[in-house]
Amino acid sequence: MQNILIAPSILSADFSRLGEEIRAIDKAGADWVHIDVMDGAFVPNITMGPIVVKSARPVTKLPFDVHLMINNPQDYIESFANAGSDIITFHIEAEKDPLEIIKLIRYFKNKVGVSIRPNTGVAAIEEILPMVDMVLVMTVEPGFAGQGFMPDCLSKVEEVRRIFKKDIQVDGGINELTAAKAIKAGANVLVAGSAVFGSKDYAGAIKKIRGGV
Ligand code: DX5
Ligand code: ZN
Secondary structure, eight states: OOOOEEEEBGGGSOGGGHHHHHHHHHHTTOSOEEEEEEBSSSSSOBOOOHHHHHHHGGGOOSOEEEEEESSSGGGTHHHHHHHTOSEEEEEGGGOSOHHHHHHHHHHTTOEEEEEEOTTOOTHHHHTTGGGOSEEEEESSOTTOSSOOOOGGGHHHHHHHHHHOOSEEEEESSOOHHHHHHHHHHTOOEEEESHHHHTSSOHHHHHHHHHTOO
């Protein structure tokens, strides 16, 4: 059986109790902590930066999976890495020189993820696949938690899986039903915001998304 990893997105956590929320998902069996970084330019929303990553770092040993939805990601790699990130994912649509950013992420000893928006085809990342550790196929238009899953994106997960053996992550509208479809298509890392933090039982929600019930 494939090893399925669950990465709850703290974008849907209660920010007034962020430390407790992270401890709670850790205890509930999360594998990674997904951190959504938005700049109000690449996407129409603003969220958090390295300072939040740094404050959260002592709270858990779980890997910090930083999803950069920002323009000029190359300017912020060092700050996020120093703040304690483990995996940094950039958007191919935001980066003119992907090789440069991949080099930079590796220089700061993070794993490299590359992401495509719903309207971006797999062809846009095909050339750099041998150089990355993870592909993030967005299953909503990036910007906000709580949106509906876009089933059309699943064919891209299948397409990537045919040519890529490492981690494939899906993000947006993931719940136990859509998770099952994404896993079937070839994804093995599932991001979930509302489905985890919106539930009363984080452990139960994570288990259902993983498909373990
Ligand atoms: C969307 C973010 C997602 C989002 C997921 O731009 O990248 O990580 O917070 O939230 P849900 O699971 O509620 O769609
Ligand atoms: Zn995300």
